[in-house]
Amino acid sequence: MRNFADRTTARAARWAAVALLTAAVALTGAGAAHADDSGETEATEAGTAFRTATVIDQGKPATASASTGDYLYWVFPAGAGQRVTAEATVTLPGSDTRTGPVTWRLDVYDGLRRHQSCASGRPNATAEETDAELTLKCAPRAVRSWADPWSDTPLPGAYYLRLSVAELPERDLGLPVSVSVEVTAEDANGSVAVGGDLADPLLPVGAAGTVSAEADDIVREEERDGGWGDAAYLAVLPEPEDGWNGGWWNDRWLWTAGGGLLGALAALGGYRLTRPGRGA
Structure with missing residues (x-):
């Protein structure tokens, strides 16, 4: 027995x-995130301010041609539980047209235009006169689903990229450059789960993107009435695969x-x- x-x-x-x-x-x-690695270029230009930022999606490279000294803006979506990494490559003009080193900077802002510091990466890079290109990278803290109102914790919604020149010889202003940017995301898992959800994602008002027919009708009606009221153009961002507040799974279940x-x-x-x- x-x-x-x-x-x-x-x-x-x-x-x-x-x-x-x-x-x-x-x-x-079930919890694995599959990024689109088709390599298809979605955007070939950049905005010059927050309100005109060009919408891009995760995993889709974007390119733009600009002049040295321009401020270049893009806006992309990020959901709760994601750890995003933004990378920018600047192709510089020939060394025979440049007179000295140039420093570029990559900044990340959330939907409230709060600057998000880089937890890792190199957001500033300097190219010497003979360098043909430079690469910048910024990975902010993982996006959380909820935070106290006084906190600057990254929350689900829109995020801006701003690429700009921080320092250069004055004679090099206006020289042509070409840039490419790409945002990738990985799952941060249960380490950032906080047990709450944001009611709505932080989407920018008055940003670039396709204006919905409903919003366009409201704006036109308010214009006819001589005012804007609460009407506003909202950025149309592709929603993350697992939604703004993340999927149901994380490694805490395991x-x-x-x-x-x-x-x-x-x-x-x-x-x-x-x-x-x-x-x-």
Whole structure:
């Protein structure tokens, strides 16, 4: 009888281990984010202010031609639980037309136009007179689904990229450059889960993008009435794959399930070690 109980306990432990591994594979697959790596260029220009920022999507490179000294703006979406990385490459004019080193800067702002510091990356880069290009990168803190009103925590919604010259010889102002930018995102998992959701994403008012027919009708009606009222142009941003507030899955589910299973196995093992013998 004891051998039968031992075999039953061992069999239950094996099945529990198999169930844990199966759940891990399934949950990991459910939570994986698939970026669009088609390489298709979505935008070939940049805005020159927050209100005229060009809309781009995650994983889609954008290009623009500009003059040295211009401020270049793009706006992209980011949802809760995402850790975004913005990268910009500036192709500089020939060294025979430049008179000295030039420093470029890449800044990230949220939908409220609050500057977001870079948790990693190199947002400033200097090119010497002989360099053909330079690369800048900025990865702000992970986007959270909720924060206190006084906090500057990154929240779901629109994010701006601003590429600009920080320092250069005055004679080099106006020289032509070409730039390319791309924003990628990865899942930050349960480390940024805070147990709350933002009612609405922080979308900019008066930004670039396709104006919906409804908004356009409201604006035209307000113009006819001699005022704007509450009408405003809203940026049309592609919503992240898992929504603005993120998907239902994160690795906390896996750790919780694993902890519960290990606790059950520990209880079975403890019972097996401490139970009295049948003949006692």
